[in-house]
Structure formats: structure tokens, C-alpha cells
Amino acid sequence: MxxxxxxxxxxxxxxxxxxxxxxxxxxxxxxxxxxxVLASLYLSFTRFDLLTAPRWIGIDNYVRMFxxxxxxxxxxxxxxxxxxxxxxxxxxxxxLIATLLDKAVRGGGFYRALFYIPSLLxxxxxxxxxxxxxxxxxxxxxxxxxxLFGIQGPSWISNPNTAVYTLVILAIWQFGSPxxxxxxxxRQIPTDLYEAASMxxxxxxxxFRRITLPLLAPVIFFNMVLQVIExxxxxxxAFIISGGTGGPVDSTLFYTLFxxxxxxxxxxxxxxxxxxxxxxxxxxxxxxxxxxxxxxxxHYEDER
Amino acid sequence: xxxxxRRALVAGSAVAAIAAALGxxxxxxxxxxxxxxxxxxxxxxxxxxxxxxxDAYKAKAGTDISAEALGWGDYWTxxxxxxxxxxxxxxxxxxxxxxxxxxRRDTLLPLDKMSPKPLDLxxxxxxxxxxxxxxxxxxxxxxxxxxxxxxxxxxxFEKVGVKALDPNWTWDDFARIAGEISKIxxxxxxxxxxxxxxxQGFEHYLNQRGKWLYTPEGKAAFTRxxxxxxxxxxxxxxxxxxxxxxxxxxxxxxxIDQYEISRGxxxxxxxxxxxxxxxxxxxxxxxxxxxxxNEKGAASGHYIKPAMMMSVSAxxxxxEEAARIINFLVNEPDGxxxxxxxxxxxxxxxxxxxxxxxxxxLGKLQLNYVSAVTKVAVALPPPPPKGAGEIEKLLxxxxxxxxxxxxxxxxxxxxxxxxxxxxxxxx
Numbered sequence: 159m160x161x162x163x164x165x166x167x168x169x170x171x172x173x174x175x176x177x178x179x180x181x182x183x184x185x186x187x188x189x190x191x192x193x194x195v196l197a198s199l200y201l202s203f204t205r206f207d208l209l210t211a212p213r214w215i216g217i218d219n220y221v222r223m224f225x226x227x228x229x230x231x232x233x234x235x236x237x238x239x240x241x242x243x244x245x246x247x248x249x250x251x252x253x254l255i256a257t258l259l260d261k262a263v264r265g266g267g268f269y270r271a272l273f274y275i276p277s278l279l280x281x282x283x284x285x286x287x288x289x290x291x292x293x294x295x296x297x298x299x300x301x302x303x304x305x306l307f308g309i310q311g312p313s314w315i316s317n318p319n320t321a322v323y324t325l326v327i328l329a330i331w332q333f334g335s336p337x338x339x340x341x342x343x344x345r346q347i348p349t350d351l352y353e354a355a356s357m358x359x360x361x362x363x364x365x366f367r368r369i370t371l372p373l374l375a376p377v378i379f380f381n382m383v384l385q386v387i388e389x390x391x392x393x394x395x396a397f398i399i400s401g402g403t404g405g406p407v408d409s410t411l412f413y414t415l416f417x418x419x420x421x422x423x424x425x426x427x428x429x430x431x432x433x434x435x436x437x438x439x440x441x442x443x444x445x446x447x448x449x450x451x452x453x454x455x456x457h458y459e460d461e462r
Numbered sequence: 463x464x465x466x467x468r469r470a471l472v473a474g475s476a477v478a479a480i481a482a483a484l485g486x487x488x489x490x491x492x493x494x495x496x497x498x499x500x501x502x503x504x505x506x507x508x509x510x511x512x513x514x515x516x517d518a519y520k521a522k523a524g525t526d527i528s529a530e531a532l533g534w535g536d537y538w539t540x541x542x543x544x545x546x547x548x549x550x551x552x553x554x555x556x557x558x559x560x561x562x563x564x565x566r567r568d569t570l571l572p573l574d575k576m577s578p579k580p581l582d583l584x585x586x587x588x589x590x591x592x593x594x595x596x597x598x599x600x601x602x603x604x605x606x607x608x609x610x611x612x613x614x615x616x617x618x619f620e621k622v623g624v625k626a627l628d629p630n631w632t633w634d635d636f637a638r639i640a641g642e643i644s645k646i647x648x649x650x651x652x653x654x655x656x657x658x659x660x661x662q663g664f665e666h667y668l669n670q671r672g673k674w675l676y677t678p679e680g681k682a683a684f685t686r687x688x689x690x691x692x693x694x695x696x697x698x699x700x701x702x703x704x705x706x707x708x709x710x711x712x713x714x715x716x717x718i719d720q721y722e723i724s725r726g727x728x729x730x731x732x733x734x735x736x737x738x739x740x741x742x743x744x745x746x747x748x749x750x751x752x753x754x755x756n757e758k759g760a761a762s763g764h765y766i767k768p769a770m771m772m773s774v775s776a777x778x779x780x781x782e783e784a785a786r787i788i789n790f791l792v793n794e795p796d797g798x799x800x801x802x803x804x805x806x807x808x809x810x811x812x813x814x815x816x817x818x819x820x821x822x823x824l825g826k827l828q829l830n831y832v833s834a835v836t837k838v839a840v841a842l843p844p845p846p847p848k849g850a851g852e853i854e855k856l857l858x859x860x861x862x863x864x865x866x867x868x869x870x871x872x873x874x875x876x877x878x879x880x881x882x883x884x885x886x887x888x889x
Contacts, residue, residue, distance in 0.1 A: 208546035209567045295709060295727075310649075316713040318866055401715030402535055403855060406708075407863045422539040424852050 202432035207425045219432035230433075232408050233416035239322055240412065241389045244329045249381055252333040256340035257370070270341070277334030285328070286398035290315055293324045315399055318409035325395050325410060336381040343377035344370070375456045383448050390441050393418070413437055496780045497526040498787070502555035502770070503537035505718060505740045508804050515800035519790050525783060527553075533717065538851075545569050550775040552784045556602045558593065558768055562845045565596040571774040572599040576785040582793055583810075590809035593768040593842060602771030603788050606806025608828075609764045609835045610666055611735040611751040613721075618643050618729035618747075627752045629834070633695065636755035640704035643729045653704045654730035655722030656711030658696035659861035661854040663732050666754055667692055669840050670763035680847030680889075682882050689875035693864050697871050708865035719744055735831050736769055736806035739824050751831050753838075762838040769806040807832045849889030853882055 177184070202219055204212035223230050255273055259266055279285050292298045295313035303309045314320045347370065355365045371378075393414040396404060404411030404419070417437070421430030502512060509531045516527045530551070532540060538560065544550050550569065564570050577583045583591050583603070594602035619627065622642040628635070640653025657663040665675040667688075674683040699705045706728050714720050718740045722728035733741070735751055742749050753764060772791065774784040790797040798813040803825045808814060821829060857878065864874040 208542050209563075209569060294713060313709040313713060316709040318712075318862075318868070401717070401720070403715070403858065405859065405862065406712035407859055407866060407868060419855075422542070423535070423855070424849075425542055 198431040198434060201428050202435050204428040206427040206431075208427060209425075212428060215428070219429045220436070222429070223432060223436065229408065229411065229416060233404075233411045233413045236322060236404075236409065236411050237390065237413040240326060240329075240392065241386060243323070243326045244389055245382060245385045247326070248330045248333050248385060249336055249378065251330055252336035252381070253340050253374075253378075255333065256337045256344055257366070259337075260341060260344040270338070273337060274334035277332045280328065280332035281394055283394065283398055286395045289324065289328050289395065290399050316406055318405075318407040321400070321406060321409045325392075325399065328395050329389070329392065336385065339377060339381055340374070343374050347373045372457060376458055379448070379452055379456045383445055386444055386448070387441055390414075390437065390444075496783050497528065498553060498778075498780055498784060499551035500527050500529045500553040500787075501537075501541065501551035502531050503534045504531045507740060507743055511801050511804055515791055515797045516787075518796040518800055519787055522790075522796070523783075523786070525787070527787070535716075545775075548777060550777060552775055552778040552780065553787060554773045554775055555605075556771040556773040558771070559846050559850060561594070561602050561771065561773070562596050563848060564773070565599075565601040569776050570601045571776045571778060571781055571784075572601060573603065573774065573785060573788075574600050576782070580782060580786040581789045585793055585810035585812045587809065587811075589766075589842075590768070594771050602768070602773045603792060604768040604771050604809045605791060605801065606736060606769045606803070606808055607766050607832060608734045608736040608769040608806035609766055609832060609839070610662060610754065611733060611738070611831060612754055613723055613731050613733050613738060613741050613749055613751055615723060615729040615745070616748045616750050618646070621646060627750075629753055630758075631752075631755050632758055633755045637699055637702065637704050640699065640730065641702060644703050648703075651726070652706040652710070652722070652728045654699075654706070655714065655728045655732070656696060656700060656705050656708070656861075656865060657732045658693055658865065659711060659714075659858045660732060661857050662734075663754075664689075664692050664857060665843070666763045667695075668763075669765065669843070670754075670756055670760050672761060674843045676844060676846055676850065678844040680844075681886060682879070686875055686879040689878050690872060693861065693871045693875050696861075697864065700865060708862060708867075711865055712862045723749070734767075734769065734806075735828055735835075736804065738828060739804050742824055751827065753835065761840050762835070763840060764835045764838065765840050765842050766832065766836055767842070768809075803828055847886060847889060849885045852885050852889075856881055856885065 201212055203214060203216060205215050205218075206212035259270055259273075263269070290297075293314035294300075294316065297314075299314065300311040303311045312320065314324050351369050351373075352365055355369060360368065391414060392412055396410045396412045396415050397418070400406075400410045400415075402415075402419075402423075404415045413433075414437075417430050417433045420426045420433060500512075500516060502508070504512065512531070513529055516529055519525065520527060537555075541550070541554065545564070554564075554570070556564065556570070561570075573581060577600070581603070583600075586604075590604055590607060591600070594600055594604055614627070619625075619639070622639060624639055636654070643653035644651070661675075668675055668684050671688070673688065677683045696705065700707060705711075706722055710722060710727050714722065718724060718737060721731040721733065721741070723731040724741060724744045731741075732754070738749060738751050753762060756762065772788045774781055774788075778784050791801060792798070792808065792810045793812050795816055798808060798810075798816050801808075803817060803821065807829055808817065817825065818829065860869070860874050860878040860881075863869045864871055869877065
């Protein structure tokens with residue numbers, strides 16, 4: 159052994175110092191993250207109503223979820239509908255604005271900050287309350303529709319056919335963070351490519367399709383994965399707008415909201431823990447799928 | 463800034479942060495006496511009154527009470543979590559719906575030994591005292607009694623020629639009056655809110671038919687046909703235009719300011735008699751309360767409900783003091799006057815004597831209503847079983863899907879009934 163004097167329990171003193179500095183974080187991680195995660199895995203195999211001790215019931219929670227609970231499927235349906243519209247539209251919108259801002263417009267920094275503001279506010283309770291007032295029966299949106307076109311619009315948030323789309327719009331409105339990432343990506347594309355393309359007479363649209371999109375693919379991919387994960391975790395808007403019910407008629411019953419109801423409204427902690435684990439598996443599955451298919455459409459510059 | 467002062471500043475704020483993180487409260491040092499926690503669900507008016515009453519107690523006995531209030535839905539979430547974590551508040555506002563569940567799990571303290579001192583319940587009528595009993599032991603002390611009531615806009619009623627509403631009014635009268643009010647501002651304002659989605663409304667309908675919602679054993683006490691009849695009643699009213707359409711009904715979250723009468727979309731909403739105080743606080747026009755419409759000659763369906771009880775946590779470190787505070791709220795002038803009649807009509811004869819002298823109009827309205835209903839009241843139904851809260855939400859969903867035309871009355875009723883049985887079997 160090279161450092162017999164300084165080795166304690168197999169750690170060198172240098173390592174120990176490192177762990178010592180890491181300690182506070184590590185303790186926090188074990189106590190507040192890893193511990194609860196493992197506890198929830200255990201609880202997902204129990205029946206637990208908070209007031210009495212958990213009782214082991216094996217895989218019953220999981221069996222019930224897939225065979226005996228239509229609200230589970232409804233929650234999945236709502237969440238996937240939301241993702242299907244929210245992710246592509248938000249990314250398209252973010253890319254559009256980023257492309258416009260990428261041109262050296264005067265006051266570009268100002269507009270960048272301006273467009274980012276909704277992302278800072280959007281997840282808050284206040285904005286969800288505002289959204290409710292915009293899209294209700296006699297809300298602002300309908301007043302504008304009535305004033306401009308004489309159309310009497312429905313109550314968008316209280317109609318099961320339209321409620322989830324008001325939440326999609328709320329999410330798209332928060333396009334700030336993918337926009338910033340797109341902007342950074344756009345700046346990385348060498349300008350000589352565009353110059354060469356214009357020399358050859360390629361139209362702007364063709365340049366966008368043939369140069370911007372392929373070179374931006376890794377950034378699009380990154381944004382997509384991030385947005386899908388965010389989308390699965392969406393909670394606040396649906397909670398506030400539906401008053402915590404996921405209504406009308408379960409049309410805004412996001413998976414997270416369903417989980418919350420099972421846990422904190424009906425005190426089925428065991429079932430809710432099982433739901434959380436299934437959500438984790440779904441998100442993990444989606445991310446894995448994205449990475450597996452990415453090699454067919456994402457090209458990194460250092461690859462040949 | 464020199465490095466020394468910066469270091470001092472950093473150290474100082476670190477100490478402050480640690481103190482805050484550990485929950486060190488300077489007042490805890492200043493006040494060596496007992497400190498209790500009180501928790502209730504409420505509304506701004508109730509919160510103000512309750513804090514005033516607790517402050518009055520502090521001024522009298524020197525006991526520091528930290529008070530917290532939430533809305534109905536969030537309240538039970540937080541109480542459940544705190545109870546599970548072993549740090550339930552000392553004073554817990556309890557509802558008849560949850561009293562049995564909490565008491566039978568030994569999370570509440572039996573208060574029998576506290577009476578008559580420090581908690582004097584000799585001033586209560588027997589029925590008002592006994593509704594807080596579970597398996598023969600007292601776990602909750604009622605702060606006020608109420609009954610369901612239809613809240614209505616008197617100006618709108620006068621517009622269609624109804625000066626005084628007949629307490630023997632029928633569902634046909636209801637349909638006629640509501641239909642006429644709906645004609646005043648077509649497609650903007652309706653006679654009544656849609657009540658098909660309100661569990662207590664359905665319960666009332668059953669009570670009028672001599673039935674209950676749940677049996678004492680915690681099973682469903684109604685049939686599928688009862689549900690069909692209930693949905694059908696409101697479906698016809700909706701189709702005739704007398705009650706507000708599905709979109710309006712579905713946006714009522716159950717908070718006072720989300721009711722049709724508060725949002726200015728209908729002239730009648732179905733609620734509880736003590737809530738007139740909160741409704742009037744929002745509404746610009748003069749409101750009044752009435753019994754629910756009925757079939758001719760049937761039972762009134764109204765019962766006198768212990769609206770809000772006070773319970774003491776089984777884990778309380780100062781149970782005697784907690785009982786003394788409850789006594790202050792129900793029997794002593796300063797407490798009684800601060801709470802007023804907002805939680806319903808107080809059960810103790812002392813409190814009633816103290817309050818009747820200087821009641822405002824809303825107070826008189828409520829007191830007269832409850833004493834009139836007492837004469838025709840049906841018996842207090844058995845407590846709702848576990849899972850009742852979920853069934854309350856289920857009714858909203860199914861009634862909404864019938865209202866939106868996504869399910870027929872018959873299919874909706876069948877779905878509701880099947881799911882009720884499965885929820886109760888699982889609970």
C-alpha cells in the first residue's frame with residue numbers, strides 16, 4: 159500500500175475530504191430523495207390510508223390500475239392528448255420566434271426578454287386563475303369574439319370538449335425556455351452555409367429545410383425530450399382551472415392530478431404510490447424511445 | 463464593503479436562516495405559557511371572527527393560540543397529513559362526515575370527563591350534544607346548527623310576481639318560477655343553478671321520499687330508480703330552460719363565490735342556511751333563504767345538522783386547556799359574541815340568549831329559518847361511510863356528463879349506482 163498512514167476504511171485522506179464536502183448534499187439526497195423514493199416503492203405494494211399502518215397487498219394496486227380503473231385510462235388519454243398538441247406546437251412556435259429573433263433586429267435583447275416572461279409566470283397559480291377568467295363563459299376571449307365577430311362563444315373551460323385545449327394554449331404560451339435554447343442553437347450554425355446556399359439560388363424556405371433543420375436537429379431533440387418530461391409532470395394549471403377535480407367530466411384529468419386526488423383527496427396512498435411508479439416507467443420509456451429513434455433523425459456534426 | 467463586514471453579514475444571515483429553518487420563533491421565548499394550535503375550514507368572514515374569539519381568549523387566560531384556516535377541500539388533505547404525521551392541531555374543526563372516521567381511529571380525545579368542568583355542556587339541548595357522540599363517547603362539540611337551504615335573490619322573485627315564497631312550494635312551483643325568471647334575460651341568466659350534481663341535494667331528495675343516502679352499516683340506501691328519477695327531474699328542468707345549462711353548472715367548484723347566485727348567472731342556488739352570511743357578503747342584491755321545493759304532502763327532507771364541531775386531538779399536550787377554549791367559544795359572552803351566528807345557530811342556551819338580543823337581519827333570518835325547519839325536520843341520517851367523499855365527486859362527474867348529453871339519464875343513473883357500490887365495497 160502506498161499511503162498506509164492516510165488510509166481510513168479504504169478511503170484515502172484526499173477522497174475523504176471530497177466526501178466530507180459532498181456530505182451535506184449526500185445526506186440531503188439520501189434523507190429527502192432516495193429515502194422517500196424507496197419508501198414509495200414499498201408503499202406501492204400496500205394499502206395505506208395515512209391514519210392506519212400500511213398493509214401489504216402485493217401487486218393488487220397495479221392489477222387494479224390496469225384492469226379495474228377507467229379513470230386511470232382517462233387520465234392517460236388526457237395526458238397524451240395534451241402532449242400530442244402541446245409539445246409539437248410549442249416547439250414550432252419557439253423555433254419560429256427564435257428564427258425571427260436570430261436576425262439582428264434592433265432591440266433583439268429586449269424582445270428576447272419580453273418573450274421569455276410568460277415562461278417565468280406561466281406555471282404560477284395567479285396565471286391559472288387569470289386563464290380561468292379569460293376562457294370562461296363571459297370571459298375576455300368571448301367578449302372579444304362577440305365584439306369583433308358577433309360570435310357567442312361557449313365557456314371554453316367548462317366545456318369538456320374544449321377545456322383541455324385551453325390548457326394546451328397556456329402551455330404553448332410559455333415557449334420561452336425552448337426559444338432561448340433554439341436561439342443558442344441557431345447561433346452555432348455557420349453563416350457561410352447560408353451564403354453558399356444563396357449563391358446557388360436556394361430560397362429562404364429551402365435554406366431553412368436543408369440547412370437549419372438538419373443542423374438544429376440535436377437541439378430540437380433535446381428540447382423535445384425536455385418538453386415531453388415537463389408535459390407529463392404538468393399539474394398546477396389543471397388543478398387551479400378545474401378546482402382540483404379534473405373536470406368537467408374528467409376532461410382535464412391530468413395523470414398528476416389523478417395521482418394527487420387518489421393520494422390526498424381519497425387517502426389511497428398505496429395506490430397513488432403505484433401510480434407514481436407507473437408514471438416514472440412511462441416517462442422513462444418515452445425518453446428511452448426518443449433516444450433509440452434519434453439516430454434516424456438526429457445528426458451530430460461530429461458524426462460521419 | 464470590507465471583507466470583515468461582509469463576513470459578519472454572511473455569518474449573521476446564516477444564523478438567521480438556521481433559526482428560521484429550525485422554526486425558532488421569538489415569541490416562543492417571550493411567552494412561557496401554553497401554546498396551542500387551532501385549525502378550521504372557513505371563509506374570510508369566519509376566519510376574522512374566529513381569530514377575534516381566540517384573541518379574546520388570549521387576553522383573558524394568556525394562552526397563545528396559533529390559528530390556521532383553509533378552504534374545505536384543502537382542509538381535509540392537510541388535516542389527514544398532519545394527523546398521520548402525529549402533529550395534528552390541538553383544536554380541530556370537525557364535520558359530521560368525518561367525525562366517526564377520526565374518532566374510531568383514536569385520533570380524537572373523548573371529552574366526557576371534561577364536562578361539566580372545564581367544558582359545560584349542560585347548556586346544550588340533548589340532541590345538539592349527542593350528535594357529537596361516537597359509540598357512546600363525546601368527541602365533538604357543535605359550534606352551530608344549520609339545515610340545507612335554497613338561497614334566492616328577492617329582487618328577481620319580485621320581478622316575476624313572487625313577493626313571499628310559500629314554504630309549502632312544490633317542484634312544479636319551482637319549475638314555473640325558475641322558468642319565468644329565465645325569460646328576463648334569455649341565455650344569460652337563469653331561474654336556478656343545476657342542482658343535479660350536488661350530493662346533498664340528492665340526499666335531500668331521498669330524505670323527502672323517506673329514504674337515506676346511506677344505511678347505518680355504510681351501504682347505499684337508495685336504488686337505481688331513485689337516481690334515474692333525480693337525474694330526470696333536472697334533465698327536464700334544464701331542457702325547459704328553467705335551470706342553467708351544463709357549462710354553467712360544471713363551473714361551480716363549490717366555493718361560495720363560484721355558485722350561480724354569486725356569479726350572477728341564476729336567481730337560486732342550493733346550499734346551507736348558515737352560508738347566507740357568506741353569500742350576502744358577495745351579492746349586491748338582497749338575498750333570502752327558503753326550504754327546498756317538495757312533492758305535495760311529502761316529508762320536508764330537512765334535518766338539523768351539527769354544522770361544525772370542535773374536537774380535541776388525542777395527541778394534544780394541553781387537553782384541559784383545549785376544552786376550556788371550547789367552553790369559551792360556546793358558553794362565554796366574549797367568545798360567543800365574536801363568533802356570532804356565522805357557523806349556524808349556536809346550540810347552547812346561554813349563547814342563544816346572548817345573541818338574540820342584538821342579531822342583525824341575516825342573523826334573525828337564519829334563526830327564524832332554523833327554528834321553523836326544526837318543527838318539520840326529519841331525523842338526522844346515519845353518518846356517511848368511508849368513501850362518501852369520493853361518491854360526492856362521482857355524482858358531479860356523472861351528473862355533468864348527463865347534462866352535457868354525453869350519457870342518457872338512464873345510462874348515467876346506472877353508471878352512478880354501479881360505481882357507488884364498488885367504491886363502498888372497496889372503502
